[in-house]
Amino acid sequence: MHKEIVIRVCMGPGGIAAGGKEVLGSFREHLLKAGIFAKLKEKCSSHQVGCLGLCARDVLVEVHINRNKTVYQYVKPDMVERIVSEHISGGKPVEEWLADDTFKTFYGKQMKIVLADCGKVDPEDINSYIYSGGYEPTREVLTSWIPDDVIDEIKTSGLRGRGGAGFPTGLKWELARRSKSEIKYIICNADEGDPGAFMDRAVIEGNPHSVIEGMIIGAFAIGSNKGYVYIRAEYPLAVERLKIALKQAYERRFLGKNIFNTSFSFDIDIKLGAGAFVCGEETALIASIEGQRGMPRPKPPFPISKGLWQRPTVINNVETLANIPYIIRKGAGWYSSFGTEKSKGTKVFALTGKIRNTGLIEVPMGISLREIIYEIGGGIEGGKALKAVQTGGPSGGCIPASMLDLNVDYESLAKAGSIVGSGGMIVLDEDNCMVNMAKYFIQFTQAESCGKCVPCRVGTKRLLEILERITKGQGRDGDIERLERLCNGVKNTSLCGLGQTAPNPILSTIRYFREEYETHIRDKKCPAKVCKDLLIYSIIEEKCKGCGTCMKACPSGAITGDKKKPHKIDPNKCIRCGACFDVCKFKSVGRD
């Protein structure tokens, strides 16, 4: 009997970081050595696939034998030999390395549309995408639809932009279609600036053709013949795979002149971003493609009427575009059956932070935070208590643990003072300080502020100064009100989305964690023990064995004491680095 063997090794961002390439190489070597390919005449292939989602367990390997799937977690190259000999040759899976039960709950509540083919198709082989039904939607649209059909279909699907603002995609396309111009552009925004999110990276690395297809269909709908992908230079693998995908699409003539023998022609170029968060903003992005400093300009005019080189331009996020071929393939009605009344379909989130199952998840809009954190995410790491969930990155806010039953959709999150954003979802536990988080984000936006408008340039700086003061124990009465006033000023008067949303992390943490701010300001204490300058280290005499480890670790010579006698910390010399706290095996260094 022939055995059909397929081995899939995760080569998503997580898989590669954990050594996916080496694992794949090891499979090739051991399969060859075992003669599995040649001798047994089995059909066996091992290939790289995009992100399988559960990055925390990487390298993940799926072994399919006659379509029976077994999943291994934490695979290292030296484990491959045993998997090949015991499982693939011997037929008995290596029990102790199998992915456990949480693995099932991780996938159970998810609904995959954008990520459905990530992990199935080989991102570097267009055929693999075509076999799975790829480019069929493009063919159908180009050969038998008119542009208005496409716009209607996308409008009916209810798809809204996944780049942050949630603007209805069909409507955007319709407005651009109505803009009169010989030349129009479509730009894929792959700048992914939210520091702590990697959805777009995973989609481009895992299934680049879905994005290309979305661009072709969008270009056809608005009447454009030229597209750009603006992508971060910090994602070299995504750039590489995108280049390969474009080349293959040109070879198959899905791009170029007279696609599918129609009169429609379309070209795509890659533009590398040079590392500026503000370039995710549409008008700044356009300036950057034109080769200038990425400074935003006032809107209107909106890019749909005056964009790149003054021509009508549609800018869509990676995930938005990757949804398009699937909506065409399965129908707007199918798509809009997922989600809530105003937020349709699914959203990809990068679930990270203090959570057990970190990774990429795709869920129907409207799912509750509780389901995400406790069912998909498997709960908080190390049995700690959940404190808050940060969504929307530097433009978003923190949702406290008490609001876990909140639905995740555009409207509910906005009401709670945060945003869906591009999809970063960072779980914070009791050891995270909310004032520190607010400071972290404002530090980021302050550094990334382009400096064009005063409220953002000066306002973020002043906000940062106040927060720095508070975390250093120099907070003053009225600082919270001062922050709130300034936040509202910056929010209401900044030129672009960066400044308009930069105060959100501060406002939302004040809203839900006001007490924590007060403790910092009034008592000069950090309850989560994060703010360095507010901590006092001392040695608990009863517990100290006088081993001298802390004395050696102390970089400032603040610790003294005789051997086998309790040591002492000189508070005037202590620089509060916490080195003694970290090294003491007897937990005899106190921190308050």
Add this chain to the structure above:
Amino acid sequence: MNDILLNIIEKYRKKNGNIIFLLQETQEALGYIPKQAIDLFSEELNIAPSRIYGVATFYSQFRLKPTGKNIIVACCGTACHVKGAEKIINGLRKGLELAEDEDTTPDGEFTLEEIACLGTCSFAPVVLVNSAVYGKANINALLKKIGSKRKKSA
């Protein structure tokens, strides 16, 4: 170096390029953007040096100083931040004995860069040493690794 730069100018003219293109090509070829390059571009292409500097300093990708032999990139994105990136970065600065405002060691061996999210947040905190990914980074293990590199090249 001049030949390389002239080549880039040639390419720029052919491709109808822009300043970002000039700078990206220069950095790709030389590892950084020397003053000499800016002067030459300015002269040959009749662009004010201030405009080129303006673009070069706007984007964090561009370096105006040469880097060390080994490049260490520490992620300071949100996921890494909540998992203690600050400790790692401070530890690296101390371990490498970097001066306050410097990011390259005096012996030219190491450059430490900070970046907001490498896109491997599941392994936070993340550090790259010459493009190799170190996930769930531990400062002591990292310093050992770096120390061994230093010895090898010494």
